Amino acid sequence: MGVRKTSAVAAVAVAALGLAACSTGDATSGDAQTSAASGAYTPKEGGAGGKVGVFTWWAAGSEKKGLDALEKLFAKDYPNDEFVNLAVAGGAGTNAKAKLASDLQNNQPPSSFQGHAGAELTDYISKGQIEPVNDVIEALGGSDVFPQDLLDRLTVKGNIYSVPSNIHRANVVWANPTVLKKAGVNGTPADMSAWIADIKKVKASGVKTPLSVGGTWTQVQLLETVLLSDLGAEGYSGLFDGSTAWDSDEVKQAANDFKTLLSYANTASDGDDWPAATDMVIDGSAAYNVMGDWAVAEFADKGAEDGTGFTYFPVPGTDGVFDFLADSFTLPKGTDNPDGAKDWLMLVGSAEGQKAFNLAKGSIPARTDIGPEDFPKYQQSAMSAFQDNTIVSSIAHGAAVNQAWLTDISSAVSKFYSQRDVDGLVSDLATAAQNNQG
Ligand code: GAL
Numbered sequence: 193m194g195v196r197k198t199s200a201v202a203a204v205a206v207a208a209l210g211l212a213a214c215s216t217g218d219a220t221s222g223d224a225q226t227s228a229a230s231g232a233y234t235p236k237e238g239g240a241g242g243k244v245g246v247f248t249w250w251a252a253g254s255e256k257k258g259l260d261a262l263e264k265l266f267a268k269d270y271p272n273d274e275f276v277n278l279a280v281a282g283g284a285g286t287n288a289k290a291k292l293a294s295d296l297q298n299n300q301p302p303s304s305f306q307g308h309a310g311a312e313l314t315d316y317i318s319k320g321q322i323e324p325v326n327d328v329i330e331a332l333g334g335s336d337v338f339p340q341d342l343l344d345r346l347t348v349k350g351n352i353y354s355v356p357s358n359i360h361r362a363n364v365v366w367a368n369p370t371v372l373k374k375a376g377v378n379g380t381p382a383d384m385s386a387w388i389a390d391i392k393k394v395k396a397s398g399v400k401t402p403l404s405v406g407g408t409w410t411q412v413q414l415l416e417t418v419l420l421s422d423l424g425a426e427g428y429s430g431l432f433d434g435s436t437a438w439d440s441d442e443v444k445q446a447a448n449d450f451k452t453l454l455s456y457a458n459t460a461s462d463g464d465d466w467p468a469a470t471d472m473v474i475d476g477s478a479a480y481n482v483m484g485d486w487a488v489a490e491f492a493d494k495g496a497e498d499g500t501g502f503t504y505f506p507v508p509g510t511d512g513v514f515d516f517l518a519d520s521f522t523l524p525k526g527t528d529n530p531d532g533a534k535d536w537l538m539l540v541g542s543a544e545g546q547k548a549f550n551l552a553k554g555s556i557p558a559r560t561d562i563g564p565e566d567f568p569k570y571q572q573s574a575m576s577a578f579q580d581n582t583i584v585s586s587i588a589h590g591a592a593v594n595q596a597w598l599t600d601i602s603s604a605v606s607k608f609y610s611q612r613d614v615d616g617l618v619s620d621l622a623t624a625a626q627n628n629q630g
Contacts, residue, residue: 233327235538239270240531246521247295247305249288251281253467254489258553262357265545270535278302283466284409284588289595296321301524303533307354308590309345309518315595317348322522324351328534332541337559345591346520354520355541358555361574362484362586363417363507363515366470366491369500371399371479380505384421384449387508391456394479401458404478406469408462408606412598413588414482415450415605421509422446425582432585432592434629438622447614447621454609462606466490473502482507484517484589488554488570498569506577514581517589518558593628600624 244266250259256279263275280288285306292305301321307313316322329352335343338356346354365387372378372390375397381387394402405411420428423442430436437443458472470490472478481487491502506513521540523533539545546557551567556575564572585591587601604620 231327232331233534235535239272239535241272242529242532243274243276244532244536245276245278245302247278247302249280249282249285251279254493258549261548261552262545265548266539273532273535286409299526301527303527303529304521304536306519307522309520310585310591311594312590317353321525322353323525324353325523326352328537337561354522355537356518356520356558357540358550359518359558360484360555361514362413363510364485364504365507366473366481366483366487367503368473368476368479369503371476381508383509388452399479402479403453403457404469404472404481405457405460406466407460407464408602409588410466412602412605416587417482417507418450419446421507425513425584429584438625439618444618447617451612451614485554485574512581514577514583515586516583517586517591597628
């Protein structure tokens, strides 16, 4: 599904999101309405007052810089409120999600927490842990400023359940141009086998670990992009609605390619976080890392320059496809300071907030009314890809599968990482789908 360019960055592209709309359940009903009946929220001048505890996993490094940018604006726009940073370290929320689940279970919710648009959000909605925020979305401008199809992914039965802060792309290879040049690698590989041939050249040039990986979730993300490459956008999206079999020949091919890629990678422990893997590209101990575009903020943070210090291209075989995820912020049921929480949501959803946050974070704004001109080259290219590309949903970051399914996929990948048994991986993935597909 190709979608052509318009002046609004996200508006048209997100129309393609329906391709891989939430398939794990009934939650994203696709009937989002910025209900006029609920009325628009009007924040109190200077803020409602009191503490506003914000739960994320943006605890360190370049990710924290994004959150810091929001915190700074929050202090300026809502001086009555006191921001409390409840971040729990660990990329992709590996540690944070467990802490959050227990806080929610014990009726000790934060004022607001980070959740992914799509299947992950539906978990919180179906457990009755978050409240609709139609009034906040309405006050922010509703579907005039947020793409309707993105709102649909935040919606159940006409209620919108979070405010999106950003859109990330997951299918990006980050590479070290000096290492590639030394290995005689020119041009961008067109598919998996061409990429594997380049990886071999890099290895032959003396780089022991041409590809860097981190802990399990980064491997899940790598696998998802290999699936996307080997199955194509339609085949990949079919994995979530049952139209593509998880034990098909294409999935077996992807599992084999995944095995080959890992044979050229460093050894990682389950808890190894993503910045270490990205930094291996910066210092040249690896030529390549597959990572979401939060990586570009890490390159900037470490002083690596676009073009000389690092370069990037879509995972080979996925050119023209945007593997999508979006962070969004919720209003937990029973939270102490709901009005303070809404002040935070207003800031997150504002044009000012989205610009400051996304400039620091490497992502692109969820709002459609923020132009590309103030963003660096990479983000400009991501904005244009988001307009033109076919959009599919990330597995590792809550867009395509709910948390239970992701847990099963992660266990399968972790087992594979130690055993390297391709048939075992395919069968575990097929079982995971059987156990979790709605
Ligand atoms: C994702 C999240 C991104 C980024 C990444 C690495 O799940 O959506 O914003 O934080 O994890 O931690």
